[in-house]
Amino acid sequence: xxxxxxxxxxxVQAGGSLRLSCAASGRTFSGYDVGWFRQAPGKEREFVATIxxxxxxxxxxxxxxxxxxxxxxNAKNTVYLxxxxxxxxxxxxxxxxxGWSTIWGTERGYDSWGRGTQVTVSS
Numbered sequence: 001x002x003x004x005x006x007x008x009x010x011x012v013q014a015g016g017s018l019r020l021s022c023a024a025s026g027r028t029f030s031g032y033d034v035g036w037f038r039q040a041p042g043k044e045r046e047f048v049a050t051i052x053x054x055x056x057x058x059x060x061x062x063x064x065x066x067x068x069x070x071x072x073x074n075a076k077n078t079v080y081l082x083x084x085x086x087x088x089x090x091x092x093x094x095x096x097x098x099g100w101s102t103i104w105g106t107e108r109g110y111d112s113w114g115r116g117t118q119v120t121v122s123s
Contacts (some may be wrong), residue, residue, distance in 0.1 A: 001029050002098050002112045009094060009117030017084045020117060022096030024077040029053045033102040034079045035110060036070065036093035038119075047105045048094070049081060059104055064090075079093050088123045 001118045008020040022034065035050040049060045049070045058070050072078070079096060093116040103110035 001002050002029065002032070004096050004098060004112055005112035006094065006096050006114040006117040009119045010123065011120045013122050014088055016086050016087060016121070017044055017082070018082040018086065018119060020083065020094055020119070021095075021115060022079040022081075024098070028077050029072070029074075029079065032098045032100055033109070034072070034096060034098050035102065036079075036081050036094060036096055037091075037107065038094045039116075040089075040092040046067075046109065047094070047107075050102070050104060051079065055110075061105075069090075083119070086119075086122050088121045089121060094117060 002024050005023050012018050018094040032053050033050055036048040037045050038043040038048050041042045047061050051058045051070045069082045071080050095116045096114045097110035098112045
């Protein structure tokens with residue numbers, strides 16, 4: 001099972017940018033789908049973005065489309081989530097997850113999860 005560690009969270013002002021990283025160990029991401037999810041206090045976890053490791057396919061939640069991008073660095077076994085034009089409603093713990101047979105927009109098929117990184121966006 002691939003092991004995942006998120007990093008890059010922090011406190012930013014509305015309109016600012018932040019880049020999250022998801023690094024894999026134990027094995028590579030090769031052949032996997034990698035997704036980003038987030039959970040705000042008192043709310044259910046929601047889908048944010050996903051990418052096939054070949055980089056050909058990316059998908060985003062409507063709430064972040066046009067503001068967030070997702071990319072991979074194969075040599076570093078790392079997936080990035082670049083977040084621009086951040087809004088207070090983006091405040092949440094962000095998780096990355098990996099799986100080989102996932103259903104877009106859901107948590108189904110994601111076998112490995114990181115422990116999360118906090119993103120806080122101030123008004």
